[in-house]
Amino acid sequence: MNILIDLVPTTVNIDHKQYEINSDFRNAILFELLMQEDEIAELDKTMQALELFYPVCPKNINEAVEKMLWFYIGGKDDKNITSKKSGSVNNINRIYSFDFDDDYIYSAFLDQYGIDLQDIEYLHWWKFKAMFKSLKEDNEIVKIMGYRATDLSKIKDKEQREFYKKMKQIYELPKSRNEVEKISDIEEALLKSGNLSDIL
Known part of the structure; x- marks a missing residue:
């Protein structure tokens, strides 16, 4: 398709x-x-x-x-x-959760697309997925997913590595x-x- x-x-x-x-x-x-x-x-x-x-x-x-x-x-x-x-x-490392990131995802759709996921009666799953994948970097959920996806072993700079380590801990998802x-x-x-x- x-x-x-x-x-x-x-x-x-x-x-x-x-x-x-x-x-x-x-x-x-x-x-x-x-x-x-x-x-x-x-x-x-x-x-x-x-x-x-x-x-x-x-x-x-x-x-x-x-x-x-x-x-x-x-x-x-x-x-x-x-x-x-x-x-x-x-x-596959989980970098988002519809349960724990619901407010970030809701806000991102409202900010970027003007779509209120509370008010909209219907939105096809595939369209939702496409829009979710295309959220811009300035949305908080995208930043958070970036922190979670970061491979600390590939960061050479010590200060930068410590920063991302801290962010990964702050935004860590429950094990699932x-x-x-x-x-x-x-x-x-x-x-x-x-x-x-x-x-x-």
Whole structure:
């Protein structure tokens, strides 16, 4: 999918039938927060995620999960999101949190785009993602993400290294699982259950 030439989807094709998918950015944010919950069993997370995205859940649960994940990552092949089955799970450092950075993100959208995320009735997840990726450097959230992403071992200057070390500590996020693990957990839950449609 190419956001410049293709219309952003509000349905997905499963078994030659179009199913509506809840495409508002809030659902995708809730999904991401759900995947970070350590106290919810993986199978329960999968079921809750399906309820978040599908007003009417498809009978083919395995494909429904696959299309849900496709939608969540923006309809592109993401080389960083790989299955545990392949044994190739990359470590992705989290540099933002929709939970802990909500006020910074809200303010950035209001400042740069004039979009009040509280008042807007609907904003497609893919459009939200595109705008989030393109926030300018003078937004506080972008500065904070820069601090979190900084590799201290590559900074030669001692004073500069101390500054970034301090900033990383100030803005450190609570430890949580990374994007790869969140996606892989759903895949693993599917594998363990065989076919989820049998238990619905």
